[in-house]
Amino acid sequence: MPELPEVETVRRGLLIHxxxxxxxxxxxxxxxxxxxxxxxxSIAGHKILGIDRRAKxxxxxxxxxLTWLAHLGMTGRFGHSLEGKHDHVVVDFVDGSRxxxxxxxxxxxxxxxxxxxxxxxxDHLGPEPLGDEWNAQYLxxxxxxxxxxxxxxxxxxxxxxxxxxxxASEILFRAGISPRRLAKNxxxxxxxxxxxETRTVLLTAIEAGGSTLRDxxxxxxxxxxxxxxxxxxxxxxxxxxCISLGCSNWIQRVVxxxxxxxxxxxxxR
DNA sequence: ATCCGGACCTGGTCGC
DNA sequence: TGCGACCAGGTCCGGA
Numbered sequence: 001m002p003e004l005p006e007v008e009t010v011r012r013g014l015l016i017h018x019x020x021x022x023x024x025x026x027x028x029x030x031x032x033x034x035x036x037x038x039x040x041x042s043i044a045g046h047k048i049l050g051i052d053r054r055a056k057x058x059x060x061x062x063x064x065x066l067t068w069l070a071h072l073g074m075t076g077r078f079g080h081s082l083e084g085k086h087d088h089v090v091v092d093f094v095d096g097s098r099x100x101x102x103x104x105x106x107x108x109x110x111x112x113x114x115x116x117x118x119x120x121x122x123d124h125l126g127p128e129p130l131g132d133e134w135n136a137q138y139l140x141x142x143x144x145x146x147x148x149x150x151x152x153x154x155x156x157x158x159x160x161x162x163x164x165x166x167x168a169s170e171i172l173f174r175a176g177i178s179p180r181r182l183a184k185n186x187x188x189x190x191x192x193x194x195x196x197e198t199r200t201v202l203l204t205a206i207e208a209g210g211s212t213l214r215d216x217x218x219x220x221x222x223x224x225x226x227x228x229x230x231x232x233x234x235x236x237x238x239x240x241x242c243i244s245l246g247c248s249n250w251i252q253r254v255v256x257x258x259x260x261x262x263x264x265x266x267x268x269r
Numbered sequence: 270a271t272c273c274g275g276a277c278c279t280g281g282t283c284g285c
Numbered sequence: 286t287g288c289g290a291c292c293a294g295g296t297c298c299g300g301a
Binding site for chain 3: 105
């Protein structure tokens, strides 16, 4: 579900809880991907001051310099009410409202940070694609000497954060670059195209409220579906015709580093 | 240091 | 209708 645009969409949806005080936290199991922190219930009694995002992580800022770190994994989502057997964390607010974390595959992460934003999981993250410090030259340099495909490189959160398997394919299609090209062979001009398309794709997806795949997993916090899926050019379109004007090629699927990649062999070189 | 494959989980879909 | 195989948005970790 959640690449940067989806996590950002969730962040914005969660902002309605800013200013509320947490009454209680209920954990319906001992762990997700990792055990819950032993003192998870210490967020009770605290007011939510703000919500930040770093890469695909949410940082829920609480009083007393306490931060609730959350990652949605593949299938995690936040909602306002109970949904069923995969509701693992239930937060009740003093005003009577509720925040529920649901995650069938349980690849999500919850942890607490006391003071600041330092956490082992955040230590080695690369630059934010929508931040000012990331530019084409920076990208070009971080690809240099990397003996991996450009597709795999875009998924490497040390090179650039926030891009996942869907948007990696979409970005490379729009940049006209083959996903199989080696990162170290990407020219400055190509790096510029990737940089520009990365920003465009991510911003467009955020504006659309994220993506929802065929299984309907992704929901905004208020339950509405993301809209962006209707605009996929290549993702999950194996065997279908390329959408480029004048191109009658069909979209191919290949597996790279164990993940599916979709592209047009004619438009992407 | 770099790269790859396996591991972690549940559930949906497809073919027999 | 049932069952096994395979696939899925992420990322950490161990071994080569």
